Every structure is written in C-alpha cells, then in structure tokens.
Amino acid sequence: MNGVGRPVAALERVEAILGNPATYVLAGVIPEFDPSRGGRRRDYPSFMWIVYEALLSVYGSARQVEAELSHPLVWALARRCVRRQFPNEPECWLPGRPMRRHHYIYGRNRYLTDPMILAELAARHRELAALQALEIGLVDPAGPGSWTHPDLSRMLHADGKVITPLYRARPGDRRVDPVTGEIRAKRSDPDAGLHFEGTGETAWGNKYVIVAARNDDVHGRIILDIEYVPAPGGEAAAAMTCFERLAPLLPGAQGVIYDTALRGVHHQRLLREFGWLPINRVTAKQANPSTARRADRRVDKSVHLEDKTITRPDGTSVSVKLFARGGTLGIVELDDRGNPIFEPLRRVRTHRNQDKNSQFRWYNDYQLPDRYGPGTITVRLHTNADDAKRKLNRTENLRPIPQDDPDFAALYARRNDAESINRYLDDTLWLGRAHSVGHHRQHVNLLGFALMTNSLARHRHHHRRRRPADLAA
Numbered sequence: 001m002n003g004v005g006r007p008v009a010a011l012e013r014v015e016a017i018l019g020n021p022a023t024y025v026l027a028g029v030i031p032e033f034d035p036s037r038g039g040r041r042r043d044y045p046s047f048m049w050i051v052y053e054a055l056l057s058v059y060g061s062a063r064q065v066e067a068e069l070s071h072p073l074v075w076a077l078a079r080r081c082v083r084r085q086f087p088n089e090p091e092c093w094l095p096g097r098p099m100r101r102h103h104y105i106y107g108r109n110r111y112l113t114d115p116m117i118l119a120e121l122a123a124r125h126r127e128l129a130a131l132q133a134l135e136i137g138l139v140d141p142a143g144p145g146s147w148t149h150p151d152l153s154r155m156l157h158a159d160g161k162v163i164t165p166l167y168r169a170r171p172g173d174r175r176v177d178p179v180t181g182e183i184r185a186k187r188s189d190p191d192a193g194l195h196f197e198g199t200g201e202t203a204w205g206n207k208y209v210i211v212a213a214r215n216d217d218v219h220g221r222i223i224l225d226i227e228y229v230p231a232p233g234g235e236a237a238a239a240m241t242c243f244e245r246l247a248p249l250l251p252g253a254q255g256v257i258y259d260t261a262l263r264g265v266h267h268q269r270l271l272r273e274f275g276w277l278p279i280n281r282v283t284a285k286q287a288n289p290s291t292a293r294r295a296d297r298r299v300d301k302s303v304h305l306e307d308k309t310i311t312r313p314d315g316t317s318v319s320v321k322l323f324a325r326g327g328t329l330g331i332v333e334l335d336d337r338g339n340p341i342f343e344p345l346r347r348v349r350t351h352r353n354q355d356k357n358s359q360f361r362w363y364n365d366y367q368l369p370d371r372y373g374p375g376t377i378t379v380r381l382h383t384n385a386d387d388a389k390r391k392l393n394r395t396e397n398l399r400p401i402p403q404d405d406p407d408f409a410a411l412y413a414r415r416n417d418a419e420s421i422n423r424y425l426d427d428t429l430w431l432g433r434a435h436s437v438g439h440h441r442q443h444v445n446l447l448g449f450a451l452m453t454n455s456l457a458r459h460r461h462h463h464r465r466r467r468p469a470d471l472a473a
Contacts, residue, residue, distance in 0.1 A: 008219065008456065010068070011077060013058045016459035017051055017452055018081035022128040026050050026451070029120045030111050044099050045092050049107035051078075052099065053448030054455070056435050057428040064430075066101040113440040123245075125447055126225050130249035132454055133222040136461040138213045141252035147350045149407055150254040150277060152414055156224065157257040158211040158242065159418035160235040161425060162203035163442055165189035166434045170204070191439040195232050206439045208446060209238045210421055211246065213253075214414075219460045221417070223450035224250075228439050236261045240269060247274045255279055257414050264383070264396025271382045275352060275360040277400050279411045282327040300326035302342065303397040305379070313373040320372075322379065327399030329366055329379060343369065348376055350400055364400060425449060 017023055027047035035041075055065045068074050075098045086092040111117055133139050138153050145151025169186035176183055195207045207229035214221040225242040229235050243256060255277030256262075256270060267278040284300045302325040311317050323332045323342060330344040345366035353361045362381035368374075383394045401408050426432050428449060435445045 010058050013452060013456055014077060015081060016455040017054045018078060020455040020458055022132065023047060023050055023451065024085065025128060026121060026124055029117055029124055044103060048099055049104060049112060052104040053444060054452040056445060057449040057452040060428065061430040062101045062104060069098045108444060112444045118440060118443060121447060125450060126245060126249060129222055129224045129454055132458055133213050133224065136220060136457060137215055138222060139250045139252040143252060145254060147352060150411060152411065153215050154252055154254040155257055155411060155414060156211055156213050156253055157414045157418045158209055158239055159422065160207055160209050160229060161422045162195050162205040162207045163434045164205050164432055165192045166437055189437050193232055206442050209235060209242055211242045212421060214417055220457050222454050222457055226446045226450060228443055236266055240266055243274060257412060264393040267395040268383050271362050271395065272359045279401060281403055282399065284326065305394065305398065308377055310372050324397040327402035328404055329398060344404065347405055362400060
C-alpha cells in the first residue's frame with residue numbers, strides 16, 4: 001500500500017523509475033570509469049546505482065531488491081525499459097546477469113555518499129523535480145489562483161521527519177560479552193539525536209525536512225527538496241534553506257504550508273525575500289488541560305498593531321485601534337462597562353508590490369463594519385523599521401490568511417499530505433527503521449525515495465494523458 005490511496009503494483013513502480021529521464025540525468029553526476037587509473041570495469045552502468053537506490057523504497061531493503069531483480073520477469077522488464085531509453089547505445093544496455101546487492105553497496109559507499117557528489121545529486125534532484133512538477137501541472141506561473149485566493153496546485157507543503165535508526169542502541173551504550181567478559185560498544189547510529197516533534201513528543205533518530213507539492217490526484221505528489229537537520233531545534237532553519245534554494249526554480253509558487261515551527265522571523269523572509277504567502281496557525285498558550293472542551297484550551301494572545309484614521313460618509317473622522325488576535329485583524333472598542341471587545345475584520349483582498357531592492361511589500365484590504373460606512377482599510381503585513389523600533393513582531397501575530405478565513409481551511413488541509421509523506425516513508429522502511437547508518441547514507445536513501453515518488457507521479461500523469469488518445473483510436 002502507499003500511504004495515500006489505492007495500492008500500486010511494484011512492477012509499475014519499477015517501470016516508472018526506469019522510464020523517468022531524471023534517473024539517468026542524476027547518474028550523470030557520478031564520475032565515469034577512467035581506464036587510465038586502472039581497476040576493474042563496472043559490471044553495470046552507473047545509473048543502476050540510482051535505480052537500485054530508488055528500488056529500496058519499492059521493496060523495503062537492499063536484500064529484497066536483490067531477490068526481486070533476480071527473478072527473470074523483473075530483470076527482463078528492467079532490460080526492456082533501459083533498452084527503450086537507449087535504443088542506439090548498446091553500451092548502456094543491461095547484461096543478462098541480474099545486479100546484486102554488493103554492486104550497489106560499492107557504488108553507494110564509493111560514490112553516492114561522497115559529500116561533494118551527494119551535494120551535486122541533491123542540487124540536480126531539485127532542478128529536475130521543479131521541472132517535473134511543472135510538467136504535471138504544479139506551480140505553474142500561468143496556473144489558477146491569485147494572492148487573495150491561492151490555488152493548492154501552486155502551494156508548497158513541508159514538514160520535519162525523524163527517521164528511526166537501524167539500531168536501537170545509542171552512541172556510548174556498552175554490552176558485556178557473555179563468553180569472554182569483554183566490554184564492547186553496541187552498534188548504533190553516530191549521527192542520531194533527540195528531536196522534538198510538533199506534538200511536543202521526542203523522537204530519537206536523524207531528522208530531515210521534506211518539501212513537496214501535489215495536485216488532486218492520489219499519486220500526484222512531487223518531492224522537491226530534502227534537507228538534513230543537524231541539531232535539535234534546527235528544523236525551521238533547514239526548512240528556510242530549502243525554500244531559499246527552491247524559490248529561483250519555482251517562479252509559479254504562491255506560498256508555503258507549514259506547522260508552527262516557522263515563526264515570525266521566517267514569515268518575514270517568506271514574504272519579503274521570496275514573495276510567498278506563509279499559511280500556518282499562530283502559536284497560543286494552553287489553558288487548563290482539564291477543560292471540558294478542547295477548543296477552550298487555546299488562549300490566543302492579542303497584540304496592538306496600529307491606529308487608523310477613518311473618514312465616515314458624513315465627513316467626520318474617527319480613530320480606530322487595530323489589534324491582531326490569533327492571526328486575525330480586528331477592531332477593539334470598549335463596551336459600556338469599559339471592557340475591550342474584539343471585532344474581527346473580513347479580508348477582502350491580498351496584494352503585493354515589489355520595491356527597487358527586489359523585495360516584496362504585502363498588504364491586506366479589510367472590510368470595515370457598516371457603522372463606519374461602505375469602505376475598506378489597507379494594512380501592511382510585513383514588518384518594517386517602525387515595527388522594529390516598537391519591538392512589534394508583526395509577522396508573528398498577523399497572518400495574511402488567518403485561521404478564521406474561508407480560504408484557510410482548504411489551504412491548511414494540505415498539511416495532512418505532509419504527514420502522509422511521513423507515513424508513506426515509514427511504509428517503505430523495513431520494520432519502520434532506516435535502511436542504513438549515518439545521515440549521509442540516509443540522505444541518499446531519501447533521494448531514492450523522492451525519485452521513486454516523483455517517477456510514479458510522472459508515470460501516472462502521462463498514462464492519463466495517453467489513455468483518452470488510445471480510447472479514441
């Protein structure tokens with residue numbers, strides 16, 4: 001099963017991986033065999049290391065990949081797919097003998113996990129994933145949606161994922177040999193650490209940020225980027241690194257859907273530097289957990305943003321105090337007892353401008369209450385120097401699309417897909433544990449997982465486009 005819908009045949013995944021041009025472009029990063037340096041010639045083309053890596057997410061382990069490739073039907077399918085890709089290049093065709101696990105282990109340890117090659121693999125994957133996202137109709141600059149009403153096909157979603165280590169022991173754990181009495185170190189993952197999840201619970205392992213986009217199809221997901229989180233608490237910084245790398249590649253992106261790991265300083269960068277809308281909730285205090293209703297446990301803070309002078313239809317002017325509560329803009333007035341009453345304002349329009357420094361300025365237009373006449377007010381969304389002098393973190397407290405906005409529910413629902421990716425990844429791991437030890441090897445494993453996922457999305461997209469033509473014929 002894949003974690004998001006109907007099951008997909010393993011052979012279809014194999015065909016999708018071998019039919020994806022990105023598989024062979026990624027292999028171009030691996031240095032070619034140099035006869036002048038001596039050594040034994042490679043038994044298989046270098047792209048088979050990439051294919052084998054992606055097949056880990058199909059069959060669950062390197063040993064199972066070897067077992068499946070050894071079946072005549074599977075290996076014959078692989079040979080046909082490769083020959084279809086290189087009809088006039090016999091040197092790229094696969095031999096009759098199936099690839100073994102030790103061939104893959106050598107390529108992974110010798111080339112794929114080399115830091116320079118791994119960095120180039122990740123960079124090339126981002127470029128190819130961005131192109132294939134556009135190929136299946138995602139993040140299209142000419143696509144649907146506006147800044148006021150963004151479209152899900154042009155939104156990115158991301159989340160952190162802690163991968164459970166291959167070994168249960170932690171660095172430093174020891175055991176006593178029952179025969180010799182010798183004290184030995186237990187096998188463990190030296191890069192694993194204790195990370196915090198969104199629920200506040202802790203998880204031991206290596207953490208990565210995964211950024212994706214998807215359409216309405218159950219298999220229409222493209223994984224755009226993956227970044228390692230080197231230390232606990234570094235998820236937001238890793239996510240911003242991904243967004244910074246993706247922004248030039250995705251001119252059609254409209255925003256990012258994330259959890260509360262992103263705070264005001266990150267929203268400021270998304271708005272000002274990247275020109276993207278951040279879609280997430282505002283953090284709030286929690287009341288007494290014994291409260292009967294769950295909704296009553298959230299205590300939203302209220303922050304004074306600014307005062308606006310409004311001219312009424314009769315020509316008189318009035319000053320209103322604008323507050324932000326739970327990300328929503330509203331007017332605060334005193335009742336007859338002197339108690340403040342918060343009245344939320346309805347968002348009418350979201351728009352942005354670009355200044356001479358190539359940074360973006362964001363504004364929302366809000367509908368005024370009827371007692372102020374038929375009109376709107378415009379409020380700045382990004383933080384400026386005046387806010388900094390007041391020590392006002394505007395982007396932390398005011399959301400472009402707040403939680404009570406009609407557009408928020410449809411957009412933020414895509415957060416479920418970020419969680420689905422995490423579950424989907426767990427389903428591809430043998431017994432839910434990492435394929436390998438160390439964050440470099442696991443990063444390579446995740447790139448293989450991304451290649452498998454993207455290949456399936458591309459394969460299904462082209463299959464749907466061919467089917468009407470086939471039926472017409």
